[in-house]
Amino acid sequence: MKAAVLVFPGINRERDMARTLRLVSGRAPTMLWHAEHELPAGTDLVVIPGGFSYGDYLRCGAIAARAPVMDAVRAFAVRGGLVLGVCNGFQILCESGLLPGVLMRNQQLRFICRDVYLRVERSDLPFTRGYNAGQVIRVPVAHGEGNYIADGETIARLEGEGRVVFRYSSPDGMIDPNWNHNGAINAIAGIVNEAGNVLGMMPHPENHVEAAIGPTDGRGLFAGLVEALERAA
């Protein structure tokens, strides 16, 4: 795995992400500054981490989505390169047009920082091959704007094409408003693009990978990516 982690001013979860990538793949990622115009040669995974790029000014992710490096990411995605956006990274992917929809203020207007349960909807993606479809995983969220919304037509298409990858659920996998922490439409926590190579999700799988500090349910995502990239090589 030759990963590049994008760094924007105001991002603050890039080191967690780098640590996890190194831990699971055995190789430290390149930290790539937003003003760069090219990805390092041989990059096979781009990760946009969480945080508050540009202080969430204008709209979450709006300014980062227009940074020079994002043109390179867009070209990489068009070629089929794997792109993972977590939390602010998901917001940036939506703002950049790589994923549809938008993340609005949480329905209850509160910043939510806690563990949540996610139902993994499919296991046939590079991002989810480390899980079984229907499996429930426990990972943390930390966001004020995670309430996913898109127009009715887009939601119908996402659902029809099986592009909702993670949903907020109860510990036993039931979809229930009480477990849909931010009020996202259809309890959507993560989606992929049409080609299945760009994934955005609000929760932080990178923070649940070490037994010493709690559950390790996030590890499957990264282990699956390593495996997918090894097979492709």
Add this chain to the structure above:
Amino acid sequence: MKARVTVTLKTGVLDPQGKAIEGALRSLGIAGVASVRQGKVFDIEVEGGDPARTEALLKEAADKLLANTVVENYRVDVLE
């Protein structure tokens, strides 16, 4: 040349901030407020004095950055 871009949420998009403001107004005793929708205003000065060019420029600015047209509408007013 001065202009104003006003960005508002599209009808039907839930606005939790507007709802909170609505509740706060009610608790202040300001009666008769039926609903509140929060938006953004950008006051922008543009070089040159061509209103048509200013309007075109700011429409481009709104489409590319100032508004997220998935959930927001915008209006450009050239002021002087």
